[in-house]
Amino acid sequence: MPIRVHDTKRREKVDFTTLEPGKVSMYVCGVTVYDRCHLGHARCYLAFDLIHRWLEASGFDVDYVQNFTDIDDKIITRANELGGDWRTLVDENIEAYYEDMDALNILRADTYPRCTEYVDQMIKIIEDLIEKKHAYIAADGVYFHIESAPEKYGILTGQSIEAVRSGAGGRVAKTGTGKRDHKDFALWKSAKPNEPTWDSPWGPGRPGWHIECTAMSLDHFDKEFDIHGGGHDLRFPHHEAEIFQGECHTGHSPVVHHWLHNGFVNIDGEKMSKSLDNFWTIRDILRHVDAMVLRFALINAHYRSPIDMNEALLKDAERNYNKVLETYVEILKARTDDHPVALPKPDLSSPQPLAKCLGLLERMGEGFGQAMDDDFNSREAVAKILGMVREMSKMLQSEIDQADRNAFAHYATFLLEETAGSVLGILPTREMAMAEPVDDPRKATIADDVEALLVERSTARSEKNWARADEIRDQLTALGVIVTDTADGPKWDLS
Template sequence: MWLPRPFTPVTRFALRDGPYGEGNGGLMNLQVGSCQPTTRPMPIRLHDTRRREKVNFTTLEPGKVSVRRADGLRPMSFGHARCYLAFDLIHRWLEASGYDVQYVQNFTDIDDKIIQRANELDGDWQALVEQNIEAYFEDMDALNILRADVYPRCTEYVDDMIRITTDLIEKGHAYEANDGVYFHVESAPEKYGQLTGQSIDAVRSGAGGRVDDTGSGKRDHKDFALWKAAKPGEPTWDSPWGPGRPGWHIECTAMSLDHFDKEFDIHGGGHDLRFPHHEAEIFQGECHTGHSPVVHHWLHNGFVNIDGEKMSKSLGNFWTIRDILTKVDAMVLRFALINAHYRSPIDMNEALLNDAERNYNRLLECYVAALKAQGDGPNRSPAPSRCGLPAPPGSCYRFAGENG
């Protein structure tokens, strides 16, 4: 397995302690993609996973966009970084297009993997969560990713999850079993496969889920847990069904409805989250509220492979962002991961990173040349550049707005 060589941008010195950036070489203080927003929102077209086509982007409230994405708290891999960067670009583009963006990103601070990891370390799961959150923000800052407006935690919404689960039982969409409460998928068959275009049975084998969600009390293998009965060594909360903890899917639905009420504009995540997680959110949210759709635009980014293979610890090709950032400049890694359409898969390899290094350096050289050409006075002349002629701003907006 290759590991990228150490890298130092050749033009970093040009921005050190200058008027365009201070400290840390100046470069990391520059806002990637920063630009003045337009006076009114620009038209945008996005590929909606649910409708499986490009659609004109519309918002529930004129000039405002509500966006939600979830985060599982664990060491960030290439795949996680791809997702964060894809939605960072979307976030920035919406703001640059003139929208007021309300961005909510929840922390899944209790789930099967956190509990397993804490037990493996013989540690406190809450302490592990705090460590993971601290590491998360350090990684986000290294990659220059915009902060969300709010970061709700699942454990702050357990009462809401219990309330929603109770309502789903009363409406016939869920049932109590000897090991918890399950959503009854057959109670809303019209919602099958809305993001995958297939039946749930057909896609289960390829689902990107968490730890196995089967349970002895299920009526049907398609059903999923809303509430899990207490097990030794796990944190628990009191509920009408006895002590236990919420299932993974209901956590996200509860936080979405709390922050956005019955509907919001954009929900996003990795391609593997379409099923079962995001389809479970459709079942829960729409059956609870009686409103459809709860999410108006579903966006999903493509996978990241390593040298043509899926990332896997068993294959020895699983690298965290922290591993890579000891060898590669953060902005080069960012450039490499955003250098393809966000819905397309990326094969991360040494050649890709080397190309990203060269192209990023070229971009920096052009940027520095442009800054020097502008000078301090009102009369500014364009500088010759190896980058070629830039497209007019209007054309640039139209191109990006058509290629969502």
């Protein structure tokens, strides 16, 4: 079964093919580093992290390139607002990017080019485009001339040149004074006062936004590559501009073989935006939500669907994630030696519970792979994990002999680590999972009082004085303590 991917250009799922057998070249548009990353960035790079992980798990050697846009209007504006150097701002935000993405267990790309390191390559491409009459020099820079390759218009978004011309209305006048046509886009912007500049055959200036990705991707992958990804909003104009530049420059069509775009994050039903003041940065949200819970919440939907982020969604994710985690700890602890006996053959129709359970797990494992093969359907994959966890937990709680239990736990550990662990990236390391939770310091201050009340309550309970027992529990609740009676006696924690 081949991997299927939804290609934005073809607007349907297609068989995933690669230029070179066993190898994948993947370029994903990175962040413009003028600020800290927000939830939308998390979703995007998480989506491509799963794609990256699944392709690797499927035996491909993935060469993953993700850029940083480290020069742009917003960076200059922000640096001026803060009164610092733009390079400092950029470095800080790149550092923060790595911290945020690492926290979310997003594996690093192989290469992170910065666009300011590629100005020479951009200039070469622009020169070539001018020579091929696809670009022209104007008073305020160099522009790509759309009408020089009209057949490439609207490839990703299906818009016609005529439609954009009429729809653009009054906005046209404001942009790019030197443009011959409002659809044209800037390849090179002539220097303005107090801006960082680079020398070029057209005088000092800086590159336009779209040219950088073309320069970086082609420098890295040569004429063509397998996957180009990014947020849904980048389809137009950014990625269409890249098609113009890349294909006109290389003479190759297509340069990009699969276009993949991820859906957006909404907050409480509204688009996340600064003007609506519902803008969540990753570090803000990680102050009150566990990173793995956030990761779980974001992969708990297909990468192309929009996600409506809200408290209920996070609560749901937390509950499910904890269930996976608890089961993981349970199976880790059930492993008693490293030389398990052979397990019975998995058999769905077996009357023997262990064989049947193994059959179910095997089927869910296959379902997991099929889900990921089908356009990286992480939501379906998560459903399989929840099913597995349920079966595992049930098996461990059943009457099962010690040797089988050990062998089963080894198998379950392997299965869960292969799927939820290395593919979905939602398992902690074994050490972290097994570590005793660090006690909240607030617990220590009230521990003596709580213990005393619990002793009293135990006495009351042994005397079947339920009224008194419940009264004590109410007192504990008032202290912010939750009591849970278990087979090993009462347990308590902060609520």
